[in-house]
Amino acid sequence: DAKTTQPPSMDCAEGRAANLPCNHSTISGNEYVYWYRQIHSQGPQYIIHGLKNNETNEMASLIITEDRKSSTLILPHATLRDTAVYYCVMNAGGTSYGKLTFGQGTILTVHP
């Protein structure tokens, strides 16, 4: 799986958009970009994933650059409850999903 690089921490004001970057310059053609978040020591929670097109769901938007070497997770209106560690994870889709590597993630702090 491709290696990912994320900033260790970020701050965001409540109500503003939080934009979390992830660099995955060694991503291969069949690897998807997944985002998860972990609140305190709970099990990580799935947010969104994509291959090359931008994606949006009720939680967030995912913007993937045209060369697929980086992506940005956008929380459009951050709330205090969005304070968490956010992980960007690469993995091949379909049936090729054995090893999965999480990086150290980004600690997002949303402040009032």
Next chain:
Amino acid sequence: EAQVTQNPRYLITVTGKKLTVTCSQNMNHEYMSWYRQDPGLGLRQIYYSMNVEVTDKGDVPEGYKVSRKEKRNFPLILESPSPNQTSLYFCATRTAYTGELFFGEGSRLTVL
């Protein structure tokens, strides 16, 4: 309700005393996996299983065993625990359709 259930949730044990952390899922997923989480190191994959009787090593398999005799259960076995296995452990399953991971609530293990 879709669930991944781990037991025990908390355990304090002593060096060398064999223990098993159980993981059970009710989603009929073929893929299951174990992770450990340590401060500053993120989530690291220990073992994964693509299906019954099929298991493979993740990034940090030393000191652990697993078995997959039936689809719903994937126990993690520590034959001779050592203090460096003190950690927070997560079990996860994965749907083949979207690749989304579902995590258990975690098991906090302390080896004295």
